[in-house]
Amino acid sequence: MNPENWLRLNRVVRFGDTDAAGVMHFHHLFRWCHESWEESLQHYGIASEDIFPSNRNGDVTPKVALPIIHCQADFRRPIQTSNSLVVELRPEQLNPNSFQVHFEFRHDNQVAAIALIRHLAINAQTRQRCALPEGIARWLEASNLGRIGSI
């Protein structure tokens, strides 16, 4: 599988993402990042119920939670309703318990914004640090292989 399939995504800006200044209201960028991350895992083939808590029959929630401990963004150019964005993800493992994802949003081949989201893996019961879920570990590894291959 080509990493293009799960690390390069598309998003169209919608009217409700804007504010009265006529451009994207800043914090929606983080929603886009998280949704792109979920889409990336989905395209790669990780089952959502292995990563995200839910309320399904049987109530088996993942043993590992992945709270966000840090995030940041830089806004370079105004983003407007109906802009068609390319979203490029660059996942990076930091240590056995933590990883981060870099996001780049481009419009008309120019970088409109970049962002970073850092997750920590914890045991959902004890809240102690633990190993990354197996699916995340595979996705991180494949993403980095993909990138090396594309140099």
Add this chain to the structure above:
Amino acid sequence: MNPENWLRLNRVVRFGDTDAAGVMHFHHLFRWCHESWEESLQHYGIASEDIFPSNRNGDVTPKVALPIIHCQADFRRPIQTSNSLVVELRPEQLNPNSFQVHFEFRHDNQVAAIALIRHLAINAQTRQRCALPEGIARWLEASNLGRIGSI
């Protein structure tokens, strides 16, 4: 206690509530409704953990869930950043398992929007209809006594 204290609330419109048309983006009204309802319960004295699921130590989630089964809104006048709104709640029990809350948003003594949210009480495990939580029943009763008293 005067029902004014928990059925008449205030809210200031913030910039992120607007869209590129310069006015409140419609669906934020429902967020305001729900937040006003939570504030009303809080002012009346209902403990949040008796009504809303959470993730606290021990993980004791309320036995009764209150999913929203219907909501609607009418928008009468544009609502803008920094508008100071009066939010008036009118709770109404429909039957032993269900209640709804009417919301009226006024600005400068004119109705800017009205809304309605209808909840059903269900057992959080079985998803079967059940009696309203005791706190909600008390809040409904007190709200209606308050209104009769104010005629």
Add this chain to the structure above:
Amino acid sequence: MNPENWLRLNRVVRFGDTDAAGVMHFHHLFRWCHESWEESLQHYGIASEDIFPSNRNGDVTPKVALPIIHCQADFRRPIQTSNSLVVELRPEQLNPNSFQVHFEFRHDNQVAAIALIRHLAINAQTRQRCALPEGIARWLEASNLGRIGSI
């Protein structure tokens, strides 16, 4: 062009759409409706800048605004993270100045929620009722032809 292309859309539920009850938090449904409507117009071929205000060079905002005057929703079944929804739109012109769109959200061939959003066309300067924008009129007509054709 087949109306399937602009009246039947897809949406995947994302983690940020849920609340601590483990299911979709109700008001996100209206965001999904509006985004589906924008996607429908886009697929049909209406230029976004003809319908939605923006902040582009030259600042030519559409002469006609389409504020929402009413909306409502019924929630039939819990909607969860990663659920893949089919969104079906049924546009309906009400009179020369107004139209509404019915939305049906299905998951696993069962209706999970329905919604309705009603718009009024007004002159963006005078705030007086006016004719629908030409693009909206075409989209409404084509949508209804499409439906008749599919009977």
Add this chain to the structure above:
Amino acid sequence: MNPENWLRLNRVVRFGDTDAAGVMHFHHLFRWCHESWEESLQHYGIASEDIFPSNRNGDVTPKVALPIIHCQADFRRPIQTSNSLVVELRPEQLNPNSFQVHFEFRHDNQVAAIALIRHLAINAQTRQRCALPEGIARWLEASNLGRIGSI
């Protein structure tokens, strides 16, 4: 006036701020920051229409726009429905065209999250850097005087 009045604010976490993990969904923190900043300006006495674009009669939008060019946050402890937060703002001018605000969110006297939002002043027409709006300059100065006074 005591800077306590406009630099130390309160916020109650609401149910819609959570996700299926039972805690605050991360990006809402930035919404809280921006709303706290608006509340701070309001308490200090800056007219909203001098700072934020709107759609009022006459359509006089501020000449200076204050787009966010950078933001970041660190999440230290889980934040849950009904938590009562103290929000402390620390504004800082960076140069004649730019300022940032540090935000600290405390719950039960422990820091739950910190954030930073950096704004650039630009001419709303030409998009060129310009001086900060007079109201912002006064608020920045008073905020820093207040802090010095409180040492």
